Amino acid sequence: MGVDGQTGKRREEEVLKGLAAGIIGGLVASWTMNQFQALWSKLSEDDRKSKKGGEGQDATVKAATAISEGVFDHNLTKSEKKVAGPTVHYAMGATSGAVYGAMAEIMPSVTLGAGLPFGTAVRVGADEAAVPALGLSKSPTEVPLSKHAYALASHFVYGLTTEIVRRAVRKAL
Numbered sequence: 001m002g003v004d005g006q007t008g009k010r011r012e013e014e015v016l017k018g019l020a021a022g023i024i025g026g027l028v029a030s031w032t033m034n035q036f037q038a039l040w041s042k043l044s045e046d047d048r049k050s051k052k053g054g055e056g057q058d059a060t061v062k063a064a065t066a067i068s069e070g071v072f073d074h075n076l077t078k079s080e081k082k083v084a085g086p087t088v089h090y091a092m093g094a095t096s097g098a099v100y101g102a103m104a105e106i107m108p109s110v111t112l113g114a115g116l117p118f119g120t121a122v123r124v125g126a127d128e129a130a131v132p133a134l135g136l137s138k139s140p141t142e143v144p145l146s147k148h149a150y151a152l153a154s155h156f157v158y159g160l161t162t163e164i165v166r167r168a169v170r171k172a173l
Contacts (some may be wrong), residue, residue: 015105017173018166022101023094025166030093033158040150058125059136060092061085066136096122097162104166112165119159120152127151 057065064084068074076084099149103110110118131137139149 009025011091015102017096018101018103018170021166021169021173022097022099022104023163024097024169025101025162025164026093026095026097027090028165029097029106029158029161030090033093033154034089036157037154040153043151048116052165057081058085059131060088063134064088067135091157092126096126097166100162101166101170104170111167115159115161115163115166116156117156117159118162119157123152123155127155135142 061081061084064081064087065076068076068080068084094154100110100115127137128140132139137143
């Protein structure tokens with residue numbers, strides 16, 4: 001194999017390493033984001049009030065329900081929803097992390113800002129655009145500013161954690 005073939009293969013291996021590091025980073029960041037949200041909820045009177053008001057299922061449970069019904073023609077039970085919601089959350093976190101990790105190999109400038117721009121992009125692309133467009137949440141204009149701040153802070157935690165873990169795992173590979 002010529003020099004160009006080896007260079008291409010090496011590049012592909014680097015991207016795969018970045019992808020793997022991104023998946024691990026996204027999974028750890030999803031867990032960390034959950035911990036941050038739990039702490040925020042304990043400290044936030046508004047969040048306690050909204051939970052008592054029973055705003056309904058979150059978007060991850062709605063997405064899992066839609067997939068289960070649309071693809072598998074299966075209505076999720078209450079216990080299945082308890083597993084399916086977090087599964088969707090972690091799948092989204094891992095997938096976003098995978099894309100980020102691969103992109104970090106191709107275009108290292110995406111890592112500027114310690115993952116905060118990445119977390120913001122996930123927030124805007126998923127929570128502000130895709131999730132409402134799919135009917136899984138209210139329109140962003142119907143959501144109080146405090147919820148936007150909570151979601152943005154959560155995604156800052158997600159992005160920062162993804163970058164820290166991705167970088168550490170990538171060095172280990």
